[in-house]
Amino acid sequence: MAKAPTVYDVAERSGVSIATVSRVLRSPAAVREHTRERVLAAVTELGYVPSAAARGLAARRTNVIGLFFPGHDETVPDQPVDSARGDTVPIVDDDSDTSSDTENLYFDEVLRGAEIEAWRRGFALMVAAGRGSSREALVTDIAGRVDGLAVLARTVPDELLAYVARRIPVVILAGAQREDAFDHVSASNGPGMRTLANYVLQGHGVRDVVYIAGPTDSPDDAERLAGFRDALADSGLAEHSVRILRSDFTRDGGRATAARILAADRPRAILCSNDETALGVLDVLEQRGIRVPEDVLVTGFDGITAGRHSRPRLTTVHQPMVELGRAAVHAITARLDDPTLDPQAFTLPVEVVLRESCPRV
Template sequence: MMKASTVYDVAAHAGVSIATVSRVLRRPADVRASTRERVLASVQFLGYVPSASARGLAARRTGVLGLFFPGIDDEGDSAEVPFVQDMSVEIVVDIPDSGEVRPPNLYFDEVLRGSEREAWRHGFALMVGVGRGTNPAEMVNDIAGRVDGMAVLACSVPDDLLDHVSRRIPVVLIAGPRRGDDYDHVSVSNTEGMRALTEHLIETHRITEPVYLAGPVDSPDDAERYLGFVQALTAAGIDAAGLPVLRGEFSRIRARHLAGEMLAAGGLPRALVCGNDQMALGLLDVFGPAGIRVPEDVIVTGFDGIEAGRLSTPRLTTVHQPMADLGRAAMRAMLSRLQHPDQPPITSRLPVKVLLRESSEGTV
């Protein structure tokens, strides 16, 4: 491997100062065209790659933004993948409903996509960390030492750790309400969206005893959505406290188990209102093969608006939230904080849209 070229090598080859090389690479429009072309030709000839760490030291910035999620799938630790050269091809019959349902978590996929796009638009790279296990402190601290700011899912990081990190870099919380803190927050209209959907079920379909499938107990998103569910029931004179709540953990696999338990018990509610689309899709996975008609026998609704709900049979009635825009808003809040450290805390709340489809409306 050849020795890596330095900025001094480029300056000597192009016959300019190292300050001129730096200006060409960072602010090319500020340099005369003939000089700029000569420097860039030297960069190309020498194979010079600017040092990100050196630039960071000079600017006191890393040029990287951070994004931290909790563990986002149902898989345990995978076995080590060996380095092999195997050109064999196996042909298998792909049997549906094999029981091995490991769907991608499309909510995080979309938030990640929006975050990366917005960071890129402003000249930043994005570092992503996924917390696995019970102690995220090591990963969060490690990321915090490598980035200019970090966005985290609300309640995924202990409060004391979040406070510690926020003393060094800006922190943006994604999802959930403000809890007396001074962080920047971005979220969607969870309560309003779920209330509108539940009101539609009550007023249009005369649903009086819907059952709610809830997410994790510590999910701020689910808490807001359940609040909207309760508000709609209360406004209609229905006692929400008397209705069961099933804990689906935002998991398609867990919802499949709950569907099986309901069928084994011999009865279904008239409507199952799910806190996210993955749980609603898990119900559909079981009801269809069991001969349960949706929505004739039971109405099923979700929340998020992931693509799988548009492709399911029947198509899933849901509340669509702008997941990619949520990631973009988090990055914009972070960049604003970097530019204006003393500005008041930012609160951004994005609108949602109720999408009525066949899982509640029948033919649409």
């Protein structure tokens, strides 16, 4: 067997130092393009494969960042894989499946941002999805395999995170900032919802409104609901004068809640705590021949792509989901570089996006 090429061979072939080869492989964006291309060409020609294990031993790092999203895969059915069969089986699409095709799009966008930033900084990304009682065991396991960990707020006990943070940086995604030892990355949920709700209540002069909140354990929903309540106060409306219902942040949940709303008096506006809920509301209104926005105004929150293609297009608050993922990775790498940093809190701005479901006045 031929001797495997080494980093020294790559450096000699490309005419650069070993340190430059290392920078190209770990942080390609930090190296000039023509130098990077020359090194990568040498890597390809020689068939060089860097040893992550060796790098980790030398630097006492794994060069891997962990991202923990509990329940991210819950919409994927648990089906056994039958490797003995390779048949193509026809199925009938009778349009009876009401499950959402936009499940977890929030997480997908955050994940994309984390992947982009991790690659830019020379790290790999390990993604874990835990369910029920497996969450704590999974967090402990992934913490032993990575240099830093980002988790969704309220999904892991603080005691466990404090234990993990004794060894690696921990970043909390979403939710209100707290006085703790962790770094936090979130979007401006409360002010964003307050601005949007004020536009509906004051800009459109609506008083008959229903607000569909999310699940009580959502780290973002409490802030959005607080923003809505602030808007009620801004407009001089008592909270008991409007209906506040809860759903589960899914499109199916939005459909079910819309049916409950329409079983009583039809409101002039339905404000939703996330886009998927709002898309479910739009589904039901269309099925019943209720016009949006002429009969009912509908708004969401998040800014997922599906809202740009709904009928009508969805008015929403766009939060920078990709940038949330990037900021989480940035916070982890900053603490790896300087473990003495005080806890950092990053709150990213949001934008109110007016579309046809609640148009400009």
